[in-house]
Structures are given as structure tokens and as C-alpha cells.
Amino acid sequence: MRSLYFYLLLLCFMGIAPWASGAHVKPVPHIIFKPTTVYPDPEPYGDFKTLIVPFKKVGNLIVIEAQVDTMYGNFILDTGAPGVVLNKTYFRDAPHIEEQDAAGINGSANGTFKTSIKHLSIFELNYDRLSADVCDLSRIENGRNIKILGLLGTRLFTKFAITVDVNQSVLFIHKLDDKGNIPAAERVFAHADITTPFKFLNNVVYLRGNVGAEKLWFAFDTGAESNLIDYNRNKKLAASMQILGRRKLTGVGGASFEVISGEFEKLNIGGHDFLKNKAVLTDLEKMGSAYGYTVDAMLGYDFYSRGIFTINFVKKQFEMYIYNRDNVQ
Amino acid sequence: MKGLKKHIVLFLLMVGICNNALSQSRNNMSLSHDHLILLIDLKSTRLQVDSILKAAGITNVSADMIFKGEHDNLKKDGWKVKKLQNDLLQFDLSLSALKKNPQPAPFVIFNPQKLKDNRPGYPGDVPFGFNNFARVTVHELASGQTRFFVPGNDRAKRIILSGSFNDWSTGRQQMLKTDSGWISDISLQPGVYAYKFIIDGRWTIDMNNRLFQEDGVGNTNSLYFRYNYTFKLPGYPNAKSVNVAGNFNGYNANQIHLFKTFNGWERNLYLKDGIYNYRFMVDGKWVTEGASGNDPRGTSVSLGETVDFKLDGFTKANKVCIAGTFNNWKPDNIFMQKTATGWAFPYTLAAGNYQYKFIVDGKWMTDPANQRKADMDGETNSFICVKPNHTFTLKGYPKARTIRISGTFNDWAEDGYTLAKNGDNWTISLRLKPGKCLYKFIVDGQWVLDNTNKLWEQNEHNTGNSVVWVEN
Incomplete structure (x- = not known):
């Protein structure tokens, strides 16, 4: 057994182990990765076929409750985060496993670090010995006046499929059969209006989409309260948008920055046209840099609130059942 | 002739509507060559121009200034102004600002930093x-x-x-x-x-x-x-309907019905803390006997906590009153009663933070027995909290002269509430709104974090703010 660990360690040092570095995953066009260290977390366990987790909507955020060691409270379901992110206000004294560099999630150099959680549970779903990032999430709390212990990212669900019904405020976590499918009896909707594969790179879900003639890879982010488009990489698309407004915002550290909000007419994902899509134009250069990627555009609440969606992390398949069926063929 | 006039009026009206619609359609924002282009038609209404200025994130320029040709503020912010034909102005702004300080997480863009007061799903105060x-x-x-x-x-x-x-x-x-x-x-x-x-x-x-x-x-x-209160009217066994009305419901006599009991009529309800007058209406007539008495304003009820205001000494004074935030600082409104050693008055107050002063023969003074002070409009007043929901404690600082607390609950006013010394600690109890509260202590002018509270978050000055969550 010990020799197995030795060989695994050796493989890691040689950079051969598949999880050791995102640099070995072939990136999709326009998406740049930097090497990151990702340690595999132990398997989750729990006695359920489909776990039903009600959530509350706070603004356009999906807030579910979880127990992390001795603390119970609110977490944001955030597919833009690779794993668990804990709010520094409440986890400042957690053990420091590794200090992060300056380009942490909050973009500030002061003390973002990696820690280890002994136990995390969401009802009957359990995780032991999870790694987590600890950083300042005070901005979410102050913007929404809700206590947020952290973010729950995609790595928690890689063995499952998750279905989110935004209208009914409920999340389903499905165990999958041997073929990686949700058992027929457990499906929330029988037939999907959209079924499309996605790329899962560095624990981020990328969906291929078209906006007019432009083909884009969108990071799918339930933590984004609107769609986001990188201005510099999408100037043609930006020029075709109906501009609705410009906002000056205060960023981390007090510096102000600007964003432009607008609307583009048609977004095609998985063969389905979504009309009148709201989006924010900004610079996404640093967005998600903590997770080791840069991205052209992100699909947020404006997109995913249009239907019940399922992300099957095993089959790498995205499905959506659209609420407003006027435009469904 | 009358018919012609009607047509002319209709025609002018239509021209007006078309002009208005045209102006509105000519006001526009677009992107071109890395610039945000803003077109403003000077024939637009003030409302239309204000609306597009607001959408463009321009807060320091009004429609009137645009009409008068005052563009200095816009130029200072980097806008270039160009006059096109037919009362059409073009403003353009380089989008280079979009690259400044790009944000690393979506929530930075969607969640403004300011703590919001409104909390959907939490019913507000009702009387x-x-x-x-x-x-x-x-x-x-x-x-x-x-x-x-x-x-x-x-x-x-x-x-x-x-x-x-x-x-x-x-x-x-x-x-x-x-x-x-x-x-x-x-x-x-x-x-x-x-x-x-x-x-x-x-x-x-x-x-x-x-x-x-x-x-x-x-x-x-x-x-x-x-519920916390029961209105009771004894008797009236033959009455068909009994209602109660008071200043808590604008004396609406058709709103709160009482139910018959074995010895009268009563109604349980929730009544917010406060001082109220009420009357009963029996079968459509206000009753003047029983609980309502002969006072046309009806019977009085006080709900809340009774505060025993006391002022020792001043036994030779003729008149001592209390005035505070609870009675809009009316000087001759609450009269204290003389006791063997001074003056006293029990007064019922609803939950909240209050400032007050005594008025001894016309001379205003703070309560000498109360260390806790608060400032309002440059005046220092005595401070009292009824039904506090949080007590702040700062440990140590034995030589400090004044310790104040300032936070989101008082918009970070520096002349905030003064703490009282209790042994090794300094304390103050406050009634705070449910939700998140950020605060700091000011020890003789020096801002410090709470040394008895582990929770704090970083602020824009990199000095941190203490954090407390107040439950509902």
C-alpha cells in the first residue's frame, strides 16, 4: 500500500497524474489556463437516490444551507467556483494549509489561504476532509444583508448530476446509474428542450454558444447575477448590442471601476434560441483567475433562470427544460 | 369652422406626439470604436434627458445644464462634446475605463458594498x-x-x-x-x-x-x-356587535370586532409597543361608560417597558420635566413628580434607543446618574436603550477618558454613543435593526476593533471593521 502512495507521489512530481495540473488538459479555444494544484477530495457519501435541497433566492443568488464542521449556515451555489470557498470573517482561525498568491479570489494580497474541512454535510450528503479556500466574501454579505459562510463550487458535485429549478427554489442532487445517467424514476423532467455536451476544465463548466455569427465558450456560473461578456475579446458582439446603461462601481479595496450593461437579441445554446439576453460588458481578464482560467464570457442568472437545468458532471451533459414554452419548437 | 378648429388641434397634437417620439428615439446610447456614444436631442423633454443621463451613469449633470450648454462637468469626466445637426448633441467617452481595476469575481459587480436596509420576506413594523x-x-x-x-x-x-x-x-x-x-x-x-x-x-x-x-x-x-394584548369590555350581554377603535387604527370602528365571552366582550391581538387611546363601539354607538370613561379620547393604554427616570436633589426646584427623542423634545410635556430626595417619573417606552435631558426650572441638563451619552446636532444628551438586543463590550483601556461606538447603525457618526465603564470593561447596550452590523470603538479619538469579538472584515482603509449579526 505504501509503495502505491510512493508511485502516486512520484507521478505527481513528474507531472503525469491527471489531477495534478490543469496544464495537461487540452484547453478549448480562447481559454487560457495556468497550472494549479488541485488535490483530490475523498468521495462523498449519503443514503439517498435524489437529495432534495430547498434553497432561498437572495437577489439572483442561490443560497443553500450546509454544515461545515461546527458551523451551520448559508452557502451560495456557485458553479463559477471550483470547490468550497469559505468566508474569512468566520474562518479566519481555520488551519492554514497553504497561503495563496496575490491573485486570490478577492484580488487582494491580504491573506487568502487554503484550509481543510473535517466534515461538510447538506442534509444526508456528507463529505470528509475537504480542502477549501478561505477569502473575504464580505462584499456579498454587505450587498445582500445576509450571512454567507461560503460558496459551494463544482468539485462537490463531480460524482453527481444536479438539477436546479429556480422558479420553485429547489436543488436536486442525483446519484447516477452505472452508465452515468439519472435513473428514469428520479428525473425531474422527462424530456429536455436542450441537451448539449459541455467541457469541464479546471472544474469549470463551459458551454458552446452562438451570438449572431460569433461562436463563444461561456463559463456557466450560477454565482453570476447576470451574463458577463469580456469587452476586449468581443468588440464585434459589443457593438451589436443595445446599450442600456453604464454604471460606476466600487471594487475591492475601494477603487472604482465601470461596467456597461446591454442586451443582445439572440443567444443560441444547444440549438435553442434565447431572446433578449441581458449582459454586462466588462473586463474578464482577472475574473476567475484564482481558479486558473480566463474566459470570453459567462452565462449567469439571466440565462439559467429561463428553465430547469441539469448538469450531469459524469456525462458532461447540460440539459434544460424551458419555463416559457412560447419559443420552444 | 368648429370642425376645422378641431382638426387643427388634433393635427398639432399629433405633430407634438410625433416630435416627442422622434426626440426620444434620437436619444440613444451605443458603442463604436472603443467609445460609448451618447446622443441627446435638445428637443427632448427634461425627463427624457435626465433619464438617459442617469442610464449613462452621469450623476453630476442635469438636463437643464445640457439645455444651457454647460458641459464642464462632463468634460471633466472625460466626455467629448460634439454638436451634430438639428439640435443633436453627441457625447463620447473612451471605454479605456473598462480595463481599470477589473474585478476577479462576479459578485463584486452585482453586489454594491453598501449594507442594504430592506430585507424582502421580513414584514415591517405594523401598529x-x-x-x-x-x-x-x-x-x-x-x-x-x-x-x-x-x-x-x-x-x-x-x-x-x-x-x-x-x-x-x-x-x-x-x-x-x-x-x-x-x-x-x-x-x-x-x-x-x-x-x-x-x-x-x-x-x-x-x-x-x-x-x-x-x-x-x-x-x-x-x-x-x-399576540400580546387583550381588549376587554365587561357586560353588554344583549349587544349584537362590539368593536374597538383607537389611534393605532385611525379610530376605524369597523376593523376590530370583539368576541362575546361569559361576562362581556374581548379580543386578543398584537399591538405594537406604544401609548394609545381607544374606545369601544357597541351596536354602532360609542360607549361612554365602563372602560372608555368620559374622556372623549377614550381610555389610555401603555405597552412597552417602564423606565423609572430619577433626578436626585434639586428639591427646591419648582418644576422638572423630561424631554427627549420619545416626545420630540417637547419641554413642557412630561412632568416629573417630587420625592423625598429629588424627582422621579415612571414612563413607558417602546423598544428603541432614546436620547433625553432633564429640564429643571427651564434649565436643560443631562442625567448626572447616567454615564451613557449620545450626540445629536452637536448637543450631548443622556442615552437610554429600551429592550436592547445587543451589548457591546470593550475590554481594558483603563486610562481612557471617553470611549464611543460608531457603526452602520448610526452611519458611522464619529460623535456616536458613549460607553460606560463597568469594572475592567466598557459597555453599551443598543437596540439594533436585525441583520449585519459593522462597527468600531473610538478610544479617545483612536479607532479600534472590538477586542471581545473575533468577527471582523476588511474595510477600504485596510484597518478592518468588527462584525455582529443581530437576529430577528
Whole structure:
């Protein structure tokens, strides 16, 4: 057994182990990765076929409750985060496993670090010995006046499929059969209006989409309260948008920055046209840099609130059942 | 001729509407060559121009300034101004600012830093209220707890009680299954609460409760009032209807009906803390006897906490009054009574933070027996908190002269509330709004974090603010 660990360690040092570095995953066009260290977390366990987790909507955020060691409270379901992110206000004294560099999630150099959680549970779903990032999430709390212990990212669900019904405020976590499918009896909707594969790179879900003639890879982010488009990489698309407004915002550290909000007419994902899509134009250069990627555009609440969606992390398949069926063929 | 006039008026009206629509359509924002282009038609209305300026994030320029050709503020912000034909102005701004300080996480863009007051799903203050159940599914137990009941649903796997009383928790309050349904017992203070049941993940209002409320963000919630007062009118066994009305409901005599009991009439309800006058109406006539007395304003009731205001000494004074935020600083309104050693007056106050002063023969003074002070409009007043929901403590600082507390609850006013020394600690109790509170202490002018509270977060000065969450 010990020799197995030795060989695994050796493989890691040689950079051969598949999880050791995102640099070995072939990136999709326009998406740049930097090497990151990702340690595999132990398997989750729990006695359920489909776990039903009600959530509350706070603004356009999906807030579910979880127990992390001795603390119970609110977490944001955030597919833009690779794993668990804990709010520094409440986890400042957690053990420091590794200090992060300056380009942490909050973009500030002061003390973002990696820690280890002994136990995390969401009802009957359990995780032991999870790694987590600890950083300042005070901005979410102050913007929404809700206590947020952290973010729950995609790595928690890689063995499952998750279905989110935004209208009914409920999340389903499905165990999958041997073929990686949700058992027929457990499906929330029988037939999907959209079924499309996605790329899962560095624990981020990328969906291929078209906006007019432009083909884009969108990071799918339930933590984004609107769609986001990188201005510099999408100037043609930006020029075709109906501009609705410009906002000056205060960023981390007090510096102000600007964003432009607008609307583009048609977004095609998985063969389905979504009309009148709201989006924010900004610079996404640093967005998600903590997770080791840069991205052209992100699909947020404006997109995913249009239907019940399922992300099957095993089959790498995205499905959506659209609420407003006027435009469904 | 009359017909011609009518046509002319209609024609002019149409021209006006078309012009207006044309102006509106010519006001426009677009992107071109890395610039934000803003077109403004000077024939537009003030409202139309103000609206597009606001959309463009221009806050320091008004429509009037645009009409007068005052563009200095815009130029200072980097806008270039160009006059096109026919009263059309073009403003353009380089989009280079989009690259400045790009943000690393989406929530930075969507969540403004300022703590918001409004909390959808949390009913605001109401002066009074009572329940209206088709079948009573929420009631008080002898233990003082409140029981919520969901009938039936014997096939459900999990039912959760979620409401404003538990921060709309989606997991903390799991109901217990019984033979007839599901129950959950919780402790509630008098007041109004919004709630829902979550039956196997499905959010539902209480189908047996006729009271519900929209929360302003698309949800409907059931409402429950935890009672704290009973109006009673003895006698009148032959009356057909008895109502009560007071200044809490604008003396509306058709709103609150009393129920017949074995020796009179009564009604339980929630009544917010305060001082009220009320009267009864029996079979359509105001009654002048019994509890209502002969005072046309009716009977008085005081709900809240009785504060014993005391001032030692001044025994030779002729008149001592109290004035404060609770009576809008009216000087000759609350008269203290003389005692053997000074002056005293018991006064009922609702939960809250109050400032006050004594007025001794016309001379205003702070309460010498109360160390806690607060400032208002440059005046230092005595401070009292009724039914505080948080006590702040700062340890040490034995040589400090003045320690104040400042935070989001007083918009970070520097002349905030003064703490009192209690042994090794400095303390102050406050009544705070539920939600997040950021604060700091000011020790003889020096801002410091709370050394008895581990929770703090970084601020824009990199000096941190202490954090406390106040429960509902």
C-alpha cells in the first residue's frame, strides 16, 4: 500500500497524474489556463437516490444551507467556483494549509489561504476532509444583508448530476446509474428542450454558444447575477448590442471601476434560441483567475433562470427544460 | 369652422406626439470604436434627458445644464462634446475605463458594498394585527411556545418550517411527524412573522391561513401575529356587535370586532409597543361608560417597558420635566413628580434607543446618574436603550477618558454613543435593526476593533471593521 502512495507521489512530481495540473488538459479555444494544484477530495457519501435541497433566492443568488464542521449556515451555489470557498470573517482561525498568491479570489494580497474541512454535510450528503479556500466574501454579505459562510463550487458535485429549478427554489442532487445517467424514476423532467455536451476544465463548466455569427465558450456560473461578456475579446458582439446603461462601481479595496450593461437579441445554446439576453460588458481578464482560467464570457442568472437545468458532471451533459414554452419548437 | 378648429388641434397634437417620439428615439446610447456614444436631442423633454443621463451613469449633470450648454462637468469626466445637426448633441467617452481595476469575481459587480436596509420576506413594523385562519394551524402552547401544524401529508419525507423568525432557514427547523400531521414548536416574541412550509422541497404557503403578504420580489408568504394584548369590555350581554377603535387604527370602528365571552366582550391581538387611546363601539354607538370613561379620547393604554427616570436633589426646584427623542423634545410635556430626595417619573417606552435631558426650572441638563451619552446636532444628551438586543463590550483601556461606538447603525457618526465603564470593561447596550452590523470603538479619538469579538472584515482603509449579526 505504501509503495502505491510512493508511485502516486512520484507521478505527481513528474507531472503525469491527471489531477495534478490543469496544464495537461487540452484547453478549448480562447481559454487560457495556468497550472494549479488541485488535490483530490475523498468521495462523498449519503443514503439517498435524489437529495432534495430547498434553497432561498437572495437577489439572483442561490443560497443553500450546509454544515461545515461546527458551523451551520448559508452557502451560495456557485458553479463559477471550483470547490468550497469559505468566508474569512468566520474562518479566519481555520488551519492554514497553504497561503495563496496575490491573485486570490478577492484580488487582494491580504491573506487568502487554503484550509481543510473535517466534515461538510447538506442534509444526508456528507463529505470528509475537504480542502477549501478561505477569502473575504464580505462584499456579498454587505450587498445582500445576509450571512454567507461560503460558496459551494463544482468539485462537490463531480460524482453527481444536479438539477436546479429556480422558479420553485429547489436543488436536486442525483446519484447516477452505472452508465452515468439519472435513473428514469428520479428525473425531474422527462424530456429536455436542450441537451448539449459541455467541457469541464479546471472544474469549470463551459458551454458552446452562438451570438449572431460569433461562436463563444461561456463559463456557466450560477454565482453570476447576470451574463458577463469580456469587452476586449468581443468588440464585434459589443457593438451589436443595445446599450442600456453604464454604471460606476466600487471594487475591492475601494477603487472604482465601470461596467456597461446591454442586451443582445439572440443567444443560441444547444440549438435553442434565447431572446433578449441581458449582459454586462466588462473586463474578464482577472475574473476567475484564482481558479486558473480566463474566459470570453459567462452565462449567469439571466440565462439559467429561463428553465430547469441539469448538469450531469459524469456525462458532461447540460440539459434544460424551458419555463416559457412560447419559443420552444 | 368648429370642425376645422378641431382638426387643427388634433393635427398639432399629433405633430407634438410625433416630435416627442422622434426626440426620444434620437436619444440613444451605443458603442463604436472603443467609445460609448451618447446622443441627446435638445428637443427632448427634461425627463427624457435626465433619464438617459442617469442610464449613462452621469450623476453630476442635469438636463437643464445640457439645455444651457454647460458641459464642464462632463468634460471633466472625460466626455467629448460634439454638436451634430438639428439640435443633436453627441457625447463620447473612451471605454479605456473598462480595463481599470477589473474585478476577479462576479459578485463584486452585482453586489454594491453598501449594507442594504430592506430585507424582502421580513414584514415591517405594523401598529396592530390579528390572525385569520380557516383552520387554526398556528397557536400558542401553555409553555409559551408557538406551535406550527401542517395537517396530513403522511407520505411526505421531510417538512421544514421556514420564516422570518429563523432567517428563512431551509434546513434548521425540520418538523416532527405525528399521527395527524407535522408539528414544530418555536419561541416567538410578540410581533408579526412571515412563514412558509417546505414539503419535500416544495415551498408552500399555509393553506389554512387566510393572511398572506407579497414580499416585493415575487414571493407570497403566510403571516402570523403573536399576540400580546387583550381588549376587554365587561357586560353588554344583549349587544349584537362590539368593536374597538383607537389611534393605532385611525379610530376605524369597523376593523376590530370583539368576541362575546361569559361576562362581556374581548379580543386578543398584537399591538405594537406604544401609548394609545381607544374606545369601544357597541351596536354602532360609542360607549361612554365602563372602560372608555368620559374622556372623549377614550381610555389610555401603555405597552412597552417602564423606565423609572430619577433626578436626585434639586428639591427646591419648582418644576422638572423630561424631554427627549420619545416626545420630540417637547419641554413642557412630561412632568416629573417630587420625592423625598429629588424627582422621579415612571414612563413607558417602546423598544428603541432614546436620547433625553432633564429640564429643571427651564434649565436643560443631562442625567448626572447616567454615564451613557449620545450626540445629536452637536448637543450631548443622556442615552437610554429600551429592550436592547445587543451589548457591546470593550475590554481594558483603563486610562481612557471617553470611549464611543460608531457603526452602520448610526452611519458611522464619529460623535456616536458613549460607553460606560463597568469594572475592567466598557459597555453599551443598543437596540439594533436585525441583520449585519459593522462597527468600531473610538478610544479617545483612536479607532479600534472590538477586542471581545473575533468577527471582523476588511474595510477600504485596510484597518478592518468588527462584525455582529443581530437576529430577528
